[in-house]
Amino acid sequence: MEKIGLKYGLLTAAGLIGYFFIMKMIGLSNIVELRFLNAVILTIGIVMALRGFKKVKKEHFGYLSGLGLAFITSLVATIIFSAFMLIYIKTFDNSLLDVLTHNRLVGERISSTPGLVIFMVLMLEGVISGAMIGFIAMQFFKRPDHTVPNSP
Numbered sequence: 001m002e003k004i005g006l007k008y009g010l011l012t013a014a015g016l017i018g019y020f021f022i023m024k025m026i027g028l029s030n031i032v033e034l035r036f037l038n039a040v041i042l043t044i045g046i047v048m049a050l051r052g053f054k055k056v057k058k059e060h061f062g063y064l065s066g067l068g069l070a071f072i073t074s075l076v077a078t079i080i081f082s083a084f085m086l087i088y089i090k091t092f093d094n095s096l097l098d099v100l101t102h103n104r105l106v107g108e109r110i111s112s113t114p115g116l117v118i119f120m121v122l123m124l125e126g127v128i129s130g131a132m133i134g135f136i137a138m139q140f141f142k143r144p145d146h147t148v149p150n151s152p
Contacts, residue, residue, distance in 0.1 A: 009076025012045025074130020
């Protein structure tokens with residue numbers, strides 16, 4: 001389970017970083033509301049991890065095992081993405097930090113360590129989203145009649 005969580009966590013982190021670069025290239029990285037699509041990428045990663053785990057197990061797996069896999073996947077992806085964003089903001093582009101400090105929800109809490117606050121906000125956002133996504137996805141994957149279609 002841990003290997004599958006790590007694999008799909010890395011793939012999900014790559015997707016999140018790729019999405020950030022696409023947004024940066026088309027000039028939309030300063031729109032904070034578009035971070036919602038990070039949850040879509042995280043959902044795809046978690047569902048792919050659960051699907052991969054079901055293929056490996058070739059049988060019904062426990063509800064808590066699925067939730068654990070979703071948590072591992074989201075934790076790995078979120079740690080990597082949060083660390084990437086912290087390094088990116090500190091090294092290459094402070095304008096994103098300015099956008100987040102002007103945001104009422106995050107900006108009021110930024111003190112002398114804005115990098116740490118941004119890292120923690122991204123971590124909480126990703127892990128909580130991952131837990132909710134895992135809970136929702138397991139409603140589908142817990143059913144014994146759910147079969148994974150054969151892929152070519």
